[in-house]
Amino acid sequence: MDNRQKEINNLKDYKYGFSTNIENIQAPKGLNEDVIKFISNIKKEPEWMLEFRLKAFERFKVLKEPDWQKPKFPKIDYQDLYYYSAPKSMKDKPKSLDELDPKLLETYKKLGIPLQEQARLNGIAVDAVFDSVSVATTFKDELTKQGIIFCPISEAIQNHPELVKKYLGSVIPTSDHFFATLNSAVFTDGSFVYIPEGVRCPMELSTYFRINASNTGQFERTLIIADKRSYVSYLEGCTAPMRDENQLHAANVELIALDDAEIKYSTVQNWYPGDKDGKGGIYNFVTKRGLCKGKNSKISWTQVETGSAITWKYPSCILKGDNSIGEFYSIAITNNHQKADTGTKMIHLGKNTKSKIISKGISAGSSDMTYRGLVDISSKAKNSTNYTQCDSLLMGNKCGAHTVPYIKNKNSESNIAHEATTSKISEEQLHYCQQRGLNPEEAVGLIVNGFCKEVLQQLPMEFAVEAQKLVGISLEGSVG
Amino acid sequence: MKEQLQKDFDNSIKNLSLSQKDIEIKKFCLENFIDKGFPNRKEEDWKFSDLNQIIKNNIGELSFYNDQTSTNKVDTSVFVDGLEHNKIVFINGRIEKIDFEYEKKDQIEIIDQSETINEFKNSNSLSDLNNAFTNKCFKILVKKGYQLVKPLIIYHTTNTKIWSKNINLRLNFELDKDSSLRLVDLFNDTSEKNFLNIFYNFELKENAILKNYKVDKFENKNIKYSFNNIDQDKNSVSETFILSSGSNFSKNEINCNLNGVYASAFVNGIFSLNNHKHHEIRSIINHLTENTKSYQLIKSVLDESSKAVYQGKIFVNSDAQKTDGYQLSKAILLNKEAEFNAKPELEIYADDVKCSHGSASGSLNEDSIFYLMSRGLSYQQSRELLINGFLLDVVEKITDSEIKNLIKNMIGIKE
Numbered sequence: 017m018d019n020r021q022k023e024i025n026n027l028k029d030y031k032y033g034f035s036t037n038i039e040n041i042q043a044p045k046g047l048n049e050d051v052i053k054f055i056s057n058i059k060k061e062p063e064w065m066l067e068f069r070l071k072a073f074e075r076f077k078v079l080k081e082p083d084w085q086k087p088k089f090p091k092i093d094y095q096d097l098y099y100y101s102a103p104k105s106m107k108d109k110p111k112s113l114d115e116l117d118p119k120l121l122e123t124y125k126k127l128g129i130p131l132q133e134q135a136r137l138n139g140i141a142v143d144a145v146f147d148s149v150s151v152a153t154t155f156k157d158e159l160t161k162q163g164i165i166f167c168p169i170s171e172a173i174q175n176h177p178e179l180v181k182k183y184l185g186s187v188i189p190t191s192d193h194f195f196a197t198l199n200s201a202v203f204t205d206g207s208f209v210y211i212p213e214g215v216r217c218p219m220e221l222s223t224y225f226r227i228n229a230s231n232t233g234q235f236e237r238t239l240i241i242a243d244k245r246s247y248v249s250y251l252e253g254c255t256a257p258m259r260d261e262n263q264l265h266a267a268n269v270e271l272i273a274l275d276d277a278e279i280k281y282s283t284v285q286n287w288y289p290g291d292k293d294g295k296g297g298i299y300n301f302v303t304k305r306g307l308c309k310g311k312n313s314k315i316s317w318t319q320v321e322t323g324s325a326i327t328w329k330y331p332s333c334i335l336k337g338d339n340s341i342g343e344f345y346s347i348a349i350t351n352n353h354q355k356a357d358t359g360t361k362m363i364h365l366g367k368n369t370k371s372k373i374i375s376k377g378i379s380a381g382s383s384d385m386t387y388r389g390l391v392d393i394s395s396k397a398k399n400s401t402n403y404t405q406c407d408s409l410l411m412g413n414k415c416g417a418h419t420v421p422y423i424k425n426k427n428s429e430s431n432i433a434h435e436a437t438t439s440k441i442s443e444e445q446l447h448y449c450q451q452r453g454l455n456p457e458e459a460v461g462l463i464v465n466g467f468c469k470e471v472l473q474q475l476p477m478e479f480a481v482e483a484q485k486l487v488g489i490s491l492e493g494s495v496g
Numbered sequence: 497m498k499e500q501l502q503k504d505f506d507n508s509i510k511n512l513s514l515s516q517k518d519i520e521i522k523k524f525c526l527e528n529f530i531d532k533g534f535p536n537r538k539e540e541d542w543k544f545s546d547l548n549q550i551i552k553n554n555i556g557e558l559s560f561y562n563d564q565t566s567t568n569k570v571d572t573s574v575f576v577d578g579l580e581h582n583k584i585v586f587i588n589g590r591i592e593k594i595d596f597e598y599e600k601k602d603q604i605e606i607i608d609q610s611e612t613i614n615e616f617k618n619s620n621s622l623s624d625l626n627n628a629f630t631n632k633c634f635k636i637l638v639k640k641g642y643q644l645v646k647p648l649i650i651y652h653t654t655n656t657k658i659w660s661k662n663i664n665l666r667l668n669f670e671l672d673k674d675s676s677l678r679l680v681d682l683f684n685d686t687s688e689k690n691f692l693n694i695f696y697n698f699e700l701k702e703n704a705i706l707k708n709y710k711v712d713k714f715e716n717k718n719i720k721y722s723f724n725n726i727d728q729d730k731n732s733v734s735e736t737f738i739l740s741s742g743s744n745f746s747k748n749e750i751n752c753n754l755n756g757v758y759a760s761a762f763v764n765g766i767f768s769l770n771n772h773k774h775h776e777i778r779s780i781i782n783h784l785t786e787n788t789k790s791y792q793l794i795k796s797v798l799d800e801s802s803k804a805v806y807q808g809k810i811f812v813n814s815d816a817q818k819t820d821g822y823q824l825s826k827a828i829l830l831n832k833e834a835e836f837n838a839k840p841e842l843e844i845y846a847d848d849v850k851c852s853h854g855s856a857s858g859s860l861n862e863d864s865i866f867y868l869m870s871r872g873l874s875y876q877q878s879r880e881l882l883i884n885g886f887l888l889d890v891v892e893k894i895t896d897s898e899i900k901n902l903i904k905n906m907i908g909i910k911e
Contacts, residue, residue: 084540395832410847413814419842423855428829431858438844438851 030288036123042232043100049073052201055100059170059204062177072190072200079194086386086418087326087355089299092264099202101232103146123226143168143207143223145236155219165210166221169237172208179210183241187270187307187334195266196303199235203268206236211246211277220476225254225267227287227298233264240270242277244310249280251479254287254323260296262325267302275310275337280318282475284483287323294353294382297325304331308340308366316343317360318474320483322490325354330388332361335369335397342371345471347483349490350383350415359389359406359421364397364430373404376468380411380491386418393430400430408438409467411460411491461488497557498530504561505628511565512631525627532621541620544805544837545776547721550745554719555689560629560662564590574651574684579902581680582648588655588687589663591632596648603642607635609668622721626664626695635668638675643705647678647899652694654687654718665694671704671732678707678896683742685716694722700732702756707735707896712742713906720746730756737894738765739903740775740804747776754781754788754816764893765794767827768907769802769834776805783816783849794825795890796857797883801833807841808853814845821849827857828886884909 043054052073056066081092103119123146142155143166159166165176173180190200207223227234242248254265265287271279281304290297300323306315317331327350333342344360362371371391379385387406408417419436441463449459464487465472472480472487505526509519537546551558568587575583585593596604638644654663671677700706712720720743726734738748752761763779781790796804810821827836840853860882868878888909894900904910 408842408844410844410849413817413845413847415847416843416845418844419840419853421838421840421855423838423840423857424835425827425829425837425857426835428832428834428859432856434838434840434853434855436840436842436853438842438849440847440849 032286033288036119038119039104040101041104042098045098046095047097047099047202051099055202055204058100059173061170061173064177064181065173068185068190069201072197075191076194076197076201079197081194085328086357086388087328087384089262089326092299094198097264098232099235100204143221145205145207145223145225158218162215162218163212164215164217165208167208169206169208169239172239176208176210179241180208180239183270183272184239187272187305188268188303192303195301196268199237199266199268199303203235203237206238206267207240208238209240209248209250211242211248213243214245216246217248220249220251222251222253225252227263227265233266236267238267238269240279240281241272242274242279242313244274245276247278249476250282251476252281252283252285254285262297262299264299265301265324269302269304269331271306271315273306273308273310273313273315273340276312277310278314278316279306280316281306281331282479283317283319283321284479284486285319285321285323285327286486289323289352289354290325292352294325297354298323300324300327300329302329304329305334306332306342307334308337308342308369310340311337311366312339313337314341314343316345316474318345318471319347319358320471320475320486321346321348321356321358322486324356327354327356327358330359330361332363333371334363334365335371335400336365338366339368340366341369344371344373344375345474346375347378347468347471347487348376348385349378349487350380350385351490352381352383354381354383356384357386357388359387361390362392362402363390364393364400364402367396367398367400369397369400371402373402373406374470375406376471377406377408377417378411378464378467378491379408379415379417382414384416384418386420387436388420390422390424391432391434392422392424393427393432395426397427398429400427402432404432404434406436407467408436409464410438410440460491464488464491497533500557501526501530501560504559507561508629508631522628525624529621529624529628532624535620535622539620541778541807544807544839545745545747545774547747550719550774551691554717554744555660555691558660558662558691562589562658562661562663564631568592568655568657571653574653576649576682576902579647579898581646582644584648584650585653586651586665587653588658589665589692591634594634598646599644600642603639604644605637605639607637609633609635622693623695623723625662626666626693629662629664630666633666633668635670637670638672638677640672641674642672643676644678647680647896649680649682652681652683652685652692654685654690654692656687658687658690660689662691662693665692667695668697668699669706670699671701671706673701674703675701676705678899679709680899680902681708681710683712683716683720684714685718685743688717690718692718692720692722694720696722696724698724698726698734700726700728700734702730702732704729704732706733707899709737709739709894709899709903710748711739711903711906712746713739714742716742717744719744721749722747723749724751726750726752726761728752728754728756728759728761731758732756733760733762735762735895736764737903738763738777739768739907740765740777741768741907743773743775745774747778750777750779752779752781752790754783754790755785757785757787760789760791762790762893763792764890765806766887766890767794767796767798767804768887769796769804770799772801774803776807778807780809780811781821783810783812783819783821785813785815786817786819788816789820790822792823793890793893795887796825796827796836797830797887798827798834798836799830801831803835803837805837807839809841809843810851810853812844812846812849812851817846817848819846819849819851821851823853825855826886828860828883829857830860
């Protein structure tokens, strides 16, 4: 009875913390060539894909786990993880949603993502990823009419090999850093998006990631290509059940924008953050990189990071095309024992490139937050500008907020401006709100929402509402 | 390099009368240095300035032994005119003169600490190098309540007698309660291709005031590293001004510990570089207790293919409530080959603080030039006027008027 009560109490804190009891197929535990071949085989991948994976694995073997980050964590035993886990019912791909395991449908319904299309009124196409496989993609027909490809990447490898071959690994090569290389070797599923020339994607595309099985690492790979003069807005959401052990999530996301194209990538990350004492939670070590390949292209990252025990990621833009634009808007909230080391990289290579970074960090409880960013204007990037603003808000004297920007200017015709502030919610602001009838928690919520507004505005409507609520929930209990 | 170090080390301790214990410490430091070598870009603090490469490219092989048995003649022509001052003269790393002629003799104590080496707490290998090879180390103690009447100028002079040498210096200062010291470091090099490794340690007691001005103005081909450690007690004030301009490579590091309440630290700096020069300032201000204050302003004007680096860190301990920390770095790049790198860092563990930093870099404002030219100035004149105004801002921060004028004259800044 006590345990049950505890569980209920816990669920109140993190409502996505349930796990689905479903039969799984798993790869043997550990990391070796056989496991990689197993993954490749079960996905029925062509020879070149297996080669890609093995090449990455060769490289991975010589790499060392980086240790320069601020949040330290116990060494991960990479041999003690399952690299592939999929619901048994997914072995033979169901042709339609009607054939899908009702348990899966139930899970996503509980998460607030009904997969039956008729249940969707707001018109967002969803690709749902459960552990290592994509279970369903909605609105496929409608998108196909416009020539848009939106499918699990494993399908894309089989059906559109020319596109995947050309772009996969072009932004994050197999020889990249430790976690990116690991992902290249063992990635299981993820989304693939191709927007053809001149098409403006009529609806928001979205992926929903769910880690269910225990002791599993999730390694998804997302590849988005926006051809000339196209536009796409892509959303990503994530949750995981509450477990005592730490789970690893090391995803790679590659964006490629050709001439005059625009990609807007939004994330609301709400992985299980661990309990109040910092036990359990997800290690979110993600590599996200966008390449503005063509001229006048634009990539914009927006992220709301509230979950994960440790968040360690730097969504980046490589501004290669002339006149290209990179943007980064971020809210990161840490509470209890959460740790975050996040920021962005803006690498200016083309002429007249512009970038803008707005980062808001809020730390409460015994958490630790670091903004780490790089702005690099190369000598060829004439007439480029960057504007960076990073503000931190501290709640309580057990938490930390840090700012570590790297600024490199090699071009005399370019301008960089950077500013950062650290402060706390002032007594006057609180007093003012309370005087007008808000209780302390509501007052803090209001002030924090105001603090984050610049970033929240960048999110698509449906997400903005959710994110705003999430900001409130994450800070619950941190006042007083 | 290892054999050279070992050989030079044996030579240098031969001439010193050291206790067995001191020799052990020196040996230990030498081994540490042999182990680590010169700092390189793999170390986070040296990311933007790879000293190992810089020494390799500019000097090649260094030798570490300095024969300091014979005295050098002090060239009085380098002394500053028109300002009465106390002097310490270093020539090629050897102390030639300590002269406090304007002060009360019993208020200042000069302690020879050569035989008791206190290890420097600094994580990089250059402190080991310094520990192993310094052979004279003086401590200057300003006694309780004494405020020096005239400034102290330390002349760092090198002449053509030395070549491809490493020179290690060490000075310790203690400012007792209510005392004050104005200190100017003046670099004057006619030598080429040497590596100077200078360590200062300042201990500021309650209400003490330290003003330290470092002026590296004259063109030279030497490589310099200077480390300042400042420990500050209650109510003390430290002011550091750095003019970084003359040497081929120079890195100034300021590590300031604000240990007492109401202590404050000011760090201001100017980079004025051209011609392949590469300079860096790295400051670490540790706010360790409540109600402390720090202020930093660094401005750079970079011409030709020069490179300036500013790494500034404000650390706020969890006890250090009511901290006020501010940091601003601005750079003007005059040439497309010039480069400015900055890493302004905040590390904060207390919530009731006011900390901010800003960094901006870019070209001269064309609108401002247009404005001035439309009023009859030539392009060159407008440019000079703007740069003058840009740098004057930092010079004006110098609180000592005598020295402010001295520095203004030296760099030709007009009001």
